[in-house]
Amino acid sequence: MIGFLQGTVVGVQRLNNRVILLINVGGVGYEIQIVPRLMQQLPSAGDDCQVFTHLQIRDDQWTLYGFSSLAERDLFRQLISVSGIGAQSGIALLNTLELTELVQAIVSSNVRMLSQAPGVGKKTAERLSLELRAKLAEWRESAGLLTAPAAGPVATIQEDVEMTLLALGYSSKEITQALDMVGQQTSLAKNADAEDWIREAIAYLSQQ
Numbered sequence: 283m284i285g286f287l288q289g290t291v292v293g294v295q296r297l298n299n300r301v302i303l304l305i306n307v308g309g310v311g312y313e314i315q316i317v318p319r320l321m322q323q324l325p326s327a328g329d330d331c332q333v334f335t336h337l338q339i340r341d342d343q344w345t346l347y348g349f350s351s352l353a354e355r356d357l358f359r360q361l362i363s364v365s366g367i368g369a370q371s372g373i374a375l376l377n378t379l380e381l382t383e384l385v386q387a388i389v390s391s392n393v394r395m396l397s398q399a400p401g402v403g404k405k406t407a408e409r410l411s412l413e414l415r416a417k418l419a420e421w422r423e424s425a426g427l428l429t430a431p432a433a434g435p436v437a438t439i440q441e442d443v444e445m446t447l448l449a450l451g452y453s454s455k456e457i458t459q460a461l462d463m464v465g466q467q468t469s470l471a472k473n474a475d476a477e478d479w480i481r482e483a484i485a486y487l488s489q490q
Contacts, residue, residue: 284346287312288332291325300370303348305331314348315369317376323350338369347373353425354381360421364413366406374399379454385422389415394441395454434461435472435479442476447483460486 289307294316296302301321303314314333325331333348334355347369349355354376361372375384378399387395388411396407434440440461447457460483464470468482 283337284335286332286334287314287346287348289330291327291329291331293327294321294324303333305333312346314346315373316348317350317354317373319377320348320350345369349376351381356421356425357381357385357418360414360417361410364410366409367402371399371401371406374401382422383454383458385418387411389419389422391415392441392444394445394448398448398454434458434465435474435476439473439476439479443479443483446476446480450484452487456487456490457483 287305287307289305289312292304292306292311294301294303301316301318303316303320303324305312305314314335316333320333334350334352336347336349336355336358338345338347347355347358349358358372358376361367361375362369367375375396378384379387379395383395386392391408391411393404393407393411396402396410397404402410435443443461444454444457447460448454452460461479464479464482464486465472467486470478470482
């Protein structure tokens, strides 16, 4: 119904852990709940911006959700089509993982990575992957989200490596980058022991 809104930024505020963007479109102020990471990309108050939107209608409440790209908005719609994934869980998933990381985690059934999002437990993550992995494997190609094959370990080993590195305080982004670089810069086999990948990843991260 409303594909996107383009107008002037009035302000941004946090309400009950939700980030609300207020924009003036032709003299009408629209309140849009946005993915928190979008705050970093927004222009200053008084400047123009464009936000892709999804309108959710529930009884007597209409809620607009805002996204930085069409692909992000479309992925949100696919996420909330899964039983147990509401709008807030969808926003949390998009805010916790980068777009390509989130799609890859679903396609590869990386439950541990998906479970990092607030409100997304193991069973919900498993259902999410089960219902969407085939759809997203095709969708990401049409959406232009395909990336070069990862140089990191095979999926079963990667989960153990990620869990250990997350427990040590590294972020998902740091871990993904480290595993990819270790795979490119060393002769470590993709099916080598998790301990070897962990050791090399920590060595790489300690130099950054």
